Amino acid sequence: MRMADVEDQILVRQALRGGLESFGELCRRYYPSLVAVADSILLDHHLAEDAAQEALAAACRGLNTLKRPESFGAWVGSICRNVARDMLRQLARQQEAADAPVKDVRDCAEDDQNSILAEAVQELPQHLKEVIFLRFYNEMSYEQMAKVLGATQQTIDGRLRRAKKKIAVHLKRKGLRNSGVL
Amino acid sequence: MMRNDGGQWLERLLARHIHHEPAKFDFQRWSEKHPEESQLLESGFKDSSQSQETRTYCVLRCIMESKVTRYSAAVVALAMGLVLMNPFGASRHGGVLLADVQKRIAETDTMVLRGQKIFSCVADPNISFKFDVVKYMSRAYGHTEEGYLGDKPVYRITFNLQRKQTIIVLPIWKKCLIFPCTDEQTRIVERLSPTGLIDLFLQFDYKELGADNIDGIEVEGFELENLKPMENILPKFLFDIQQGKATVWVGVKELLPIRIEGDMLIGKSLMTAFTELRLHEFCILEKYNIQLDEKIFNTDIPEGYTETKLTDFIPLKAGLAGLGAGAVPIGLVVWCKKHKKRDSAGISTP
Secondary structure, eight states, X not given: OOHHHHHHHHHHHHHHTTOHHHHHHHHXXXXXXXXXXXXXXXXXXXXXXXXXXXXXXXXXXXXXXXXXXXXXXXXXXXXXXXXXXXXXXXXXXXXXXTTOOOOOSSOOOSOHHHHHHHHHHHTSOHHHXXXXXXXXXXXXXXXXXXXXXXXOHHHHHHHXXXXXXXXXXXXXXXXXXXXXXX | OBOHHHHHHHHHXXXXXXXXXXXXXXXXXXXHHOHXXXXXXHTTTOOHHHXXXXXXXXXHHHHHHSHHHHHHHHHHHHHHHHTTTOSOOOOOOOOSHHHHHHHHHHTOOEEEEEEEEEEEESSOTTOEEEXXXXXXXXXXXXXXXXXXXXXXXXXXXXXXXXXXXXEEEETTTTEEEEEEOOHHHHHHHHHTSHHHHHHHHHHSOOEEEEEEEETTEEEEEEEESOOGXXXXXXXXXXXXXXXXXXXXXXXXXXXXXEEEEEEEEEOSOGGGTTOOEEXXXXXXEEEXXXXXXXXXXXXXXXTTOEEOOHHHHOSSSOOXXXXXXXHHHHHHHHHHHHHHHXXXXXXXXX
């Protein structure tokens, strides 16, 4: 077991014994990753922050049901993914109810390059979009990403390569130069 | 394949496009915004005021956070809601006293029953759902069952006979499921009704429990220890009723079921999210032949609620109608899809 896993295990156990500050430490550790995961789904930073906070509340309520405390990161990551998807569904329904066309919440019309890039990222499958967001949101390490995704660093590396390749292909197709695709 | 310089160019582009300042977490503010969670933490998860209700709430929340378990829970709620729900099924069998009971039921237009439903996990009896239930039954309009935790409404299931429509309302999540009631579903309702139950008594050897008195009403009891015929109501992999026992206390003067009790062991199946469950339910007849407002059986979406369609969970054009015949592909598709998704995301369940 890695040191970070041991630390998580200790923090979860302390939190279960009434350690408010231990849970606070867990929140501080995973909050940036959770925001990145939620943003990859919601494409809105403020909503992503709300989703991350709600995910931590849900994790708190269910902490005593967590069977493997060392996997807190992957567990809260899954909760956050579900919360964000739920929020996305609610948003879609609200937009449908308001009879408004579903629009991208991120302003991607700054320039052509940005909008094409946003389009490329949005077209990625969710599991590849997540690694891109985690990697480039706060320049997260592979180790940090692995913890919140519950995957090995090799898997993360593979996903990042595939995601970047797909983005590069999209950019080339849209005529962006220097896209780096051979 | 990407060139190194091209890869760096793309990385710079992505970093510029996606990068955000690290999100800072303010635990103090979070605690103020989530007082119940903070209290739960401070108490070390031992606060008695939180214990049962929070545990139940958490179990329900866990169920609703997964598509598979949410679908399963909805169907379990529906299936179990229908147990002892409909007194107006067709009567086809004769008997001494019970035949009179069926005749009397056939003459009754409305009933209101109150009781409790207690689900518990076989593996961990500490995990249990206990609902107070109220059942409204009308020959003209249909059936409604409301489930409560204390005074907080948790679910409502309405089976509207005129519209041939069912609604499951979940107030905690402000969501509801609406689907049509087909002939197949109506058939299931009838088989799970008290009339259907009395049919079972008449088909098999039941035990007479003798006379008793419930709240001043003279009653006679009947017990059926083996609910084997109910085992085949749904396919076993979907809803595996392994054992069942039912007791009916019939009012001697009223000739109506005054108290109905049921116990079931439900094996690991898709509808129970592959958990063994025990169900104990009892209902007491509170009123009968009274005027019931049609609104009780309304299947419109309540104000402020959003509809979650069954087709959101099931990628096939099928509903509960297919529980009998078409349920196999539905269940497998839902389950396989979930697993495929989980595998592709590399998620390991903690």
